[in-house]
Amino acid sequence: xxxxxxxxxxxxxxxxxxxxxxxxxxxxGISLQANAGEFLSIVGPSGAxxxxxxxxxxxxxxxxxxxxxxxxxDPYRLRASQAAEFRRKQIGFIFQNYNLIPALPAFDNIVLxxxxxxxxxxxxxxxxxxxxxxxAADPSNFVSNLSGGEQQKVAIARVxxxxxxxxxxxxxxxxxxxISRQIIFGLLRHLTKQGICIVMVTHDIEMAAATDKAIxxxxxxxxxxxxxxxxxxxxxxxxxxxx
Amino acid sequence: xxxxxxxxxxxxxxxWLLTLLLFIVTGFLIGTCLNAxxxxxxxxxxxxxxxxxxxxxAYPLIFGLLTVAIVSSGVVKLVIDGAKKEYTLxxxxxANPRQLxxxxxxxxxxxxxxxxxxxxxxxxxxxxxxxxxxxxxFGLKAFFRTGSVFPFEFSFxxxxxxxxxxxxxxxxxxxxxxxxxxxxxxxxxxxxxxPRSLLQQLxxxxxxxxxxxxxxxxxxxxxxxxxxxxxxLRVDNFHxxxxxxxxxxxxxxxxxxxxxxxxxxxxxxxxxxxxxxILPKKSSLEVNTAFWHTLVxxxxxxxxxxxxxxxxxxxxxxxxxxxxxxxxxxxxxxxANTEASIIGFVGTPLLIILANVLTITIMTSASKRATxxxxxxxxxxxxxxxxxxxQEAFIYSTTFLISAVIMxxxxxxxxxxxxxxxxxxxxxxxxxxxxxxxxxxxxxxIFIIAVNAWQVWRFTKKxxxxxx
Numbered sequence: 028x029x030x031x032x033x034x035x036x037x038x039x040x041x042x043x044x045x046x047x048x049x050x051x052x053x054x055x056g057i058s059l060q061a062n063a064g065e066f067l068s069i070v071g072p073s074g075a076x077x078x079x080x081x082x083x084x085x086x087x088x089x090x091x092x093x094x095x096x097x098x099x100x101d102p103y104r105l106r107a108s109q110a111a112e113f114r115r116k117q118i119g120f121i122f123q124n125y126n127l128i129p130a131l132p133a134f135d136n137i138v139l140x141x142x143x144x145x146x147x148x149x150x151x152x153x154x155x156x157x158x159x160x161x162x163a164a165d166p167s168n169f170v171s172n173l174s175g176g177e178q179q180k181v182a183i184a185r186v187x188x189x190x191x192x193x194x195x196x197x198x199x200x201x202x203x204x205x206i207s208r209q210i211i212f213g214l215l216r217h218l219t220k221q222g223i224c225i226v227m228v229t230h231d232i233e234m235a236a237a238t239d240k241a242i243x244x245x246x247x248x249x250x251x252x253x254x255x256x257x258x259x260x261x262x263x264x265x266x267x268x269x270x
Numbered sequence: 271x272x273x274x275x276x277x278x279x280x281x282x283x284x285x286w287l288l289t290l291l292l293f294i295v296t297g298f299l300i301g302t303c304l305n306a307x308x309x310x311x312x313x314x315x316x317x318x319x320x321x322x323x324x325x326x327x328a329y330p331l332i333f334g335l336l337t338v339a340i341v342s343s344g345v346v347k348l349v350i351d352g353a354k355k356e357y358t359l360x361x362x363x364x365a366n367p368r369q370l371x372x373x374x375x376x377x378x379x380x381x382x383x384x385x386x387x388x389x390x391x392x393x394x395x396x397x398x399x400x401x402x403x404x405x406x407x408f409g410l411k412a413f414f415r416t417g418s419v420f421p422f423e424f425s426f427x428x429x430x431x432x433x434x435x436x437x438x439x440x441x442x443x444x445x446x447x448x449x450x451x452x453x454x455x456x457x458x459x460x461x462x463x464x465p466r467s468l469l470q471q472l473x474x475x476x477x478x479x480x481x482x483x484x485x486x487x488x489x490x491x492x493x494x495x496x497x498x499x500x501x502x503l504r505v506d507n508f509h510x511x512x513x514x515x516x517x518x519x520x521x522x523x524x525x526x527x528x529x530x531x532x533x534x535x536x537x538x539x540x541x542x543x544x545x546x547x548i549l550p551k552k553s554s555l556e557v558n559t560a561f562w563h564t565l566v567x568x569x570x571x572x573x574x575x576x577x578x579x580x581x582x583x584x585x586x587x588x589x590x591x592x593x594x595x596x597x598x599x600x601x602x603x604x605x606a607n608t609e610a611s612i613i614g615f616v617g618t619p620l621l622i623i624l625a626n627v628l629t630i631t632i633m634t635s636a637s638k639r640a641t642x643x644x645x646x647x648x649x650x651x652x653x654x655x656x657x658x659x660x661q662e663a664f665i666y667s668t669t670f671l672i673s674a675v676i677m678x679x680x681x682x683x684x685x686x687x688x689x690x691x692x693x694x695x696x697x698x699x700x701x702x703x704x705x706x707x708x709x710x711x712x713x714x715x716i717f718i719i720a721v722n723a724w725q726v727w728r729f730t731k732k733x734x735x736x737x738x
Contacts, residue, residue, distance in 0.1 A: 111366035131274070144364075189364075
């Protein structure tokens with residue numbers, strides 16, 4: 028039985044509206060769980076609250092009510108320095124774009140979590156890791172000189188170097204061509220075999236169908252949880268909700 | 271960490287270079303003072319203490335460093351806001367508030383060191399005439415009695431100390447200002463407008479309460495004849511009786527500045543809305559646009575106007591104290607007394623405040639390119655854009671003028687009351703409440719128009735929409 032690493036319990040999220048209007052509720056009482064080594068996808072139409080849910084789950088945006096536990100910890104109860112350490116050591120983030128610090132070369136982006144933790148950097152280990160993920164570019168290149176696919180590989184290398192146990196990915200392949208998309212998804216899939224839990228927001232039904240569990244979201248509500256989803260099942264689920 | 275600071279500084283160099291003026295001016299002033307102190311030490315080691323002009327240079331040095339430490343908060347805010355996505359990403363990737371603050375502080379130390387070095391080098395050809403003028407202004411003409419002139423000396427130690435002091439002060443100030451911004455809102459990392467924590471709110475309202483109380487007490491105490499003043503009045507020592515109120519007046523200056531700075535973001539938008547009722551907002555496109563532009567960025571509004579109001583009030587306060595309270599001689603001596611006090615205590619901070627106004631105007635102008643593009647797309651011709659910028663400059667400057675004059679009125683009244691109550695002669699007429707605000711208003715208008723007009727000109731040259 029795999030260890031539960033994510034426990035989200037009845038979270039809601041409200042945002043303040045301007046002027047005299049009441050706050051708007053974006054997420055309505057969402058609960059979900061994920062285990063180590065599980066690949067969970069979150070799908071839904073634009074404006075469904077997918078990114079908001081991801082941000083609330085990952086400790087970036089405190090829910091208005093409800094609880095979040097990551098690896099047994101509530102990230103919103105930690106002090107600023109503890110939360111930063113938690114993010115460095117346990118959680119990895121991969122976004123669609125603007126993933127990497129533009130001021131730093133690729134190598135420094137990869138080892139950033141180690142430097143922030145004042146740990147020694149083993150250059151040979153990093154080089155071996157880059158070879159493992161088929162990173163072809165020069166690690167001393169700055170981010171702006173890398174292709175989209177290479178940038179995502181740097182982001183993946185960063186989470187590997189930090190030994191993150193959970194990765195939150197928001198449209199990680201959204202800005203890539205089809206070949207790069209397959210390569211990056213393949214790398215993410217491989218990470219789950221190492222016991223890393225991945226939560227991925229995606230518009231891509233085919234990609235979601237290749238994950239272990241898919242949850243469908245509409246208007247801030249969790250509509251369905253589909254284990255071992257297929258593209259047809261997801262398409263049907265999203266269409267049913269649309270009626 | 272040092273490598274990361276250097277890489278981030280290099281990446282953000284264009285932004286940091288926009289802040290250079292502030293540090294060049296500060297380096298110029300601090301360097302002049304330090305060089306003079308070293309020159310006096312090396313060439314006039316045996317000058318008697320009453321004639322030793324070292325203090326003439328020590329006060330501007332200390333006040334200058336304090337001023338740059340305070341006003342650099344505006345620069346730090348603009349730098350963080352300009353790169354908020356990057357600093358949000360740093361936070362997401364695990365940088366804690368101390369590391370982020372160190373990142374900002376380290377970069378500010380670098381630009382402070384660079385700017386101060388340039389300022390020191392620029393000051394070198396002007397050091398002798400400036401030093402001589404300062405010594406004479408402070409009434410120490412006797413220092414030159416022996417016929418000697420102030421020698422030219424390039425002090426390498428003074429240069430190193432200037433760069434060192436600036437790097438340390440800028441670095442620490444940058445760290446502290448940045449820490450205030452990064453330490454809260456860790457549960458809303460992606461939100462750039464962080465709500466104030468309970469501690470920050472308590473601190474804020476405590477500052478408002480204490481400064482208001484201090485103001486009320488100081489004004490109240492100045493309305494009565496204190497026991498100390500009574501003792502002097504009994505023996506007909508009217509001048510000393512007047513001077514007994516100097517601590518009250520200095521407290522009024524301090525509390526007024528602190529209170530205004532604290533409430534500026536709250537009251538300035540209301541002041542703008544009130545006085546611009548007389549402007550043709552409905553009939554003039556440029557006036558209307560300028561009006562909304564001045565209201566939309568409240569932190570910029572406050573960081574532009576607050577330091578100038580503080581500088582204006584300090585100047586007015588020192589002028590009143592030196593002319594009406596400590597003056598006991600001929601008009602010429604009174605003028606000299608006032609001039610020395612202003613130069614010694616307010617001159618350096620004021621020049622740094624003016625450099626800060628120019629710096630944050632340059633930085634804000636550069637970041638408003640998107641607004642210029644938007645206005646151009648909507649149909650603003652180059653002359654409309656420049657006219658809009660002129661209106662903005664007018665609104666900002668006049669809001670400053672009104673704030674500064676309003677602050678001066680009760681101070682004028684209380685000084686006049688004190689002077690009459692202690693049987694002294696009133697030197698300054700009521701129009702003195704306008705002198706410094708008007709001068710600074712003029713400089714502000716010119717500065718802001720110059721910077722913004724240049725930005726519009728650059729934008730117009732590059733923008734293909736603006737075909738003649």
